[in-house]
Amino acid sequence: MRALSHTFLFLFLAQTLIAKGNVYVQSTKAKLLSQPKLSADGFPLQMGDVLAPVSEQGLFVQVRAENRSGWVSKLFVSPLPPGNQIKLGVTSNSSEAVVARQRASDFTKTAAARGLSETQKMRVRGEGDLYDFESLRWVESVPFPESTNNQNQPNAKIENLNIGNSVYSNSELDVLAETKAEVKVGRSLAARLLKKYPVVKDVELTGYLNTIASRLASVSSRKDLSFRVGVIESQEVNAFACPGGFVFLTTGTLKKIQTESELAGIIGHEMGHIVLFHNGEFKQSNLFLDILSGLLSPPGGEVVNATTSALLDEMEKQLFETGRDMKLELEADEAAVGLTSQVGYSPMGLSNFLNTISKAEGTESLKKTHPDTTIRIAKLVYFESISSSDNSSIGKDRFSEFKSKLKP
Numbered sequence: 001m002r003a004l005s006h007t008f009l010f011l012f013l014a015q016t017l018i019a020k021g022n023v024y025v026q027s028t029k030a031k032l033l034s035q036p037k038l039s040a041d042g043f044p045l046q047m048g049d050v051l052a053p054v055s056e057q058g059l060f061v062q063v064r065a066e067n068r069s070g071w072v073s074k075l076f077v078s079p080l081p082p083g084n085q086i087k088l089g090v091t092s093n094s095s096e097a098v099v100a101r102q103r104a105s106d107f108t109k110t111a112a113a114r115g116l117s118e119t120q121k122m123r124v125r126g127e128g129d130l131y132d133f134e135s136l137r138w139v140e141s142v143p144f145p146e147s148t149n150n151q152n153q154p155n156a157k158i159e160n161l162n163i164g165n166s167v168y169s170n171s172e173l174d175v176l177a178e179t180k181a182e183v184k185v186g187r188s189l190a191a192r193l194l195k196k197y198p199v200v201k202d203v204e205l206t207g208y209l210n211t212i213a214s215r216l217a218s219v220s221s222r223k224d225l226s227f228r229v230g231v232i233e234s235q236e237v238n239a240f241a242c243p244g245g246f247v248f249l250t251t252g253t254l255k256k257i258q259t260e261s262e263l264a265g266i267i268g269h270e271m272g273h274i275v276l277f278h279n280g281e282f283k284q285s286n287l288f289l290d291i292l293s294g295l296l297s298p299p300g301g302e303v304v305n306a307t308t309s310a311l312l313d314e315m316e317k318q319l320f321e322t323g324r325d326m327k328l329e330l331e332a333d334e335a336a337v338g339l340t341s342q343v344g345y346s347p348m349g350l351s352n353f354l355n356t357i358s359k360a361e362g363t364e365s366l367k368k369t370h371p372d373t374t375i376r377i378a379k380l381v382y383f384e385s386i387s388s389s390d391n392s393s394i395g396k397d398r399f400s401e402f403k404s405k406l407k408p
Contacts, residue, residue, distance in 0.1 A: 023061065023077040025049040026221040029342055030076035032068055036060035038338055038388035043068060048082050059334045074276055075338050078221040083176035085224055086183055088140055131191040133302045135199040139190075139230040139246075142206045144214060179224045179244075181282035186244025188304045189315050193240060193248060197232035200251065205402045206230060209267070212260070213247065215394075216268050219342040220275045227274075229267060237363045240319055241270035243279045251406055252362055257353060260399040264340045265350030272335025278328045279315065323369030330371065330379050337383040344394045347387040351380040 030049075031042030036057045045051075051063035051072065060071045200206075209229040217227045225245035234250040241247050247270040257263050273279070304312070318324060333350060341347040357363050358373045370376070 021079075022050050022052055023063070023079055024081050025051065025072075025076065026078050026082060026223055027076035027219055029219045030072055032063070032065055032070035032072060033060070034070060036062075036071045037386035038073060038341070039386055040071070042070065045072065045076075051077060059331055059338065073338060074221075075219070075272075075335055076221050079277070079281070080176055080178055080224070083179060083224045084174035086175050086179050086226055088183070088226060130195055131188065131302070131304065132194040132199075133187075133191045135194040136187060136191045136246075138201060139194075139199060139206065139228055142203055142210065144210050145204075145207045176224060178282055182279075183225070183244035185282060185308060185311065185315075186242040186246050188302075188308060189242040189312055189319075190244075190246040190248070191302070192312060192316055193242065193319070194230075194232065197234050197248075197250070200231040200233055202231065202405070205405070208398065208402055209249070209263075212264050213267055213271065215343050216264065216271055216339045220271070220339060222275050225274070227271065235362055236365045237357055237360065238366045238369075239266055239270050241273040241278075242315075243274065243282070245274055247271060247274075254403060254406055256357055256360060257399065257403070258356065259349065259352070260394070260397040261340065261346040261349035262353040262356075263349070263399055264343075264345045265336045265353060268336035268339040269332045269350060271339065272332035273324070273328070276328075276331060276335060278324060278332065318369075320365070320369070326371045326375075330376065333376055333380055334383045337380065337387050341387040347384045348380075351377050351384065354380070 025045045025047055028047060030045040032045055033040040033042040037060070045065065049065060051065050054062040054064060054069070056062070057071075059074050061074055061077070062071050063069065063077075206229070209231070210227070213227045213229045217223075217225070222245070227245040227247065229247045229249065231254065232248050232250055235252040236250055237252045237256055239247065239249045239253055247267060249266065253266065254263075257266070323329070336350045337347045340349055354373050354377050357366070358377070367373070
């Protein structure tokens with residue numbers, strides 16, 4: 001069983017882009033820059049261009065592209081090759097999946113006949129005590145409001161959402177194996193978070209937040225993810241990023257925000273962790289064992305196998321206790337400036353918010369898991385000074401409409 005369990009999932013920590021080999025352009029905003037800053041002059045790059053990394057400096061990587069060399073933002077390139085956006089809740093019908101289902105079904109029948117207790121190890125661990133997939137499915141089902149600013153939005157609604165035991169793919173060839181594995185782990189971590197904090201089931205507010213996330217995602221390299229933002233009930237000032245595109249803000253945080261630019265800055269910071277692979281990269285789990293675990297789960301239940309459960313324990317500890325390395329947090333701050341400025345928000349949104357909460361109460365969990373606020377603000381001032389703004393209108397700042405509806 002131990003040998004089999006090791007095939008469920010393999011996570012390796014993110015290394016430098018240089019160690020990964022080539023990177024791929026996955027944003028229309030990508031340019032080959034003369035200097036490592038977004039405001040520098042640059043040569044436009046095309047989606048799918050393959051670049052060879054040479055060195056790195058902060059949020060930028062020096063690359064070679066054919067006969068040219070220069071700098072490119074990590075926000076716009078990915079160590080993963082291009083792949084289609086994952087569609088949550090779509091079961092794979094590939095020949096490989098069909099064979100795996102048959103093998104898994106045969107295995108469970110044989111195990112049942114022999115009374116093999118080993119199969120119990122693949123059941124959901126602490127399903128009722130650790131995870132709230134029902135609330136997560138609600139967050140995933142909220143449709144995106146119609147765009148009012150000509151920004152590209154993902155498909156507005158997920159029909160027939162049925163994520164329980166499915167394999168997260170619309171085609172084995174279209175969606176990257178690494179993306180599917182990342183989303184599976186991220187969903188489980190998000191379900192753990194929602195077990196700790198109740199989700200705020202406000203369709204309009206959640207849709208509004210997802211519109212902002214979609215706007216930011218449109219200029220990032222993670223076109224393979226369907227980003228989702230939810231609100232959780234907590235007076236603590238904090239926000240959380242789970243692999244696979246799941247972001248959560250506390251009600252305490254929303255009450256401290258003054259403008260939509262500040263809100264975008266916070267969402268941009270959390271998305272930065274995801275876009276920049278701060279949780280590492282993931283290898284696809286064994287399809288046969290995934291389906292086998294699904295067959296062993298309770299009807300309508302979701303599966304978190306033993307190996308993934310151990311990984312989630314470490315990720316959960318990082319969210320609530322240890323936090324990420326300071327370098328990664330500052331890189332996410334820089335990512336927030338880059339993403340927000342590229343779509344027309346003020347690059348000062350995040351620093352304005354940090355100035356507000358530097359003197360506020362209820363920030364214990366944030367201070368415990370993040371660098372000192374004064375250090376972050378000082379770095380942000382520099383990042384803002386070298387940012388490049390789109391200068392396009394983002395329309396009316398609607399945040400005050402939603403803030404007024406929050407419970408005191």
